[in-house]
Amino acid sequence: MIPLFHDFAGETVLVVGGGSVGARKARRFAREARVVVVSPAFDARFDDAESWGDDVEGEGAGVDLVRAAPTPDSVGEWVRRAEPVLVVAATDDGELNAAVERAAREAGALVNRTDQSGGREAGSVVVPATVRDDPVTVAISTGGGSPALSKHLRERLEDELAGAGAMATLSAEVRADLKARGIAPERRRTAVRAVVRSDTVWKALRTGDSKAGQEAARVIRNELDELDAEDVGNSGGDPSR
């Protein structure tokens, strides 16, 4: 399986089955997508569904809970009506989940079977464990075989990635600034690499120190000065560069 990051803004995700698993998947996609959950009963985890996605920049499009019990014969109609980009089969009925999968495929939608490992059917996707420090996202999958391991690795990576979101924002600014100053691409690359590798910048970002920007500027000056010194040494060249 090959990981991709998909933008669900403006898209619909249909979740069939309102149990604990349906709730977990619905909540995840509600960050961006409009989520429709169809189920004869809803787990208590749906109690605060109205607020899902509210804490996200740009906000999710909301969750519609539809109380109904589609059958293998009627589920195709539900899929056609919702026009989803992704269908999640999350009921406790394997036959119904299989029918959901067929209907999704016929409608040209992606399908996530929550009751199967592997996901080797055409158009099937697995939902990875995710570490998020916006705008940085890390997704972990075991190819479907060991979700408990995905979860464990996610927990371990959470500490490791502390500050990565702030580093992404800062280094993007640094990059844009160097571009605006007309610094040549290979010099820019060296400077940006030095910033993302700098222990002092990471430390400042992790402790919320407002000096991270100044520290990054210092790293860049050092790096560009070193490049200039090398250029001068190599060519006896133009010290004004």
Ligand SMILES: C[C@@]1(CC(=O)O)c2cc3[nH]c(cc4nc(cc5[nH]c(cc(n2)[C@H]1CCC(=O)O)[C@@](C)(CC(=O)O)[C@@H]5CCC(=O)O)C(CC(=O)O)=C4CCC(=O)O)c(CCC(=O)O)c3CC(=O)O
């Ligand atoms: C194939 C996949 C399809 C999909 O759902 O997309 C799938 C399938 C199944 N999961 C099962 C069980 C469990 N799933 C979890 C947890 C998570 N499961 C997630 C994803 C995936 N689960 C996809 C593969 C991902 C990969 O490639 O690694 C995570 C990562 C993402 C998410 O769901 O949000 C989320 C952790 C989120 C986090 O915390 O970060 C736990 C752990 C726990 O609960 O503590 C258990 C119990 C322990 C165990 O069984 O391992 C069962 C058996 C059900 C049964 O026995 O009845 C099946 C079906 C089967 O195996 O046949």
Ligand SMILES: NC(=O)C1=CN([C@@H]2O[C@H](COP(=O)(O)OP(=O)(O)OC[C@H]3O[C@@H](n4cnc5c(N)ncnc54)[C@H](O)[C@@H]3O)[C@@H](O)[C@H]2O)C=CC1
């Ligand atoms: N992928 C994953 O991460 C995990 C998957 N599972 C698997 O996922 C499935 C669901 O697990 P849970 O949510 O814990 O089960 P659950 O029993 O809590 O939920 C099942 C839901 O399906 C609904 N349902 C029943 N008939 C329906 C119909 N005709 N149409 C629509 N919805 C219907 C029920 O009302 C219930 O809300 C199980 O098959 C389980 O083996 C379990 C744990 C983790």
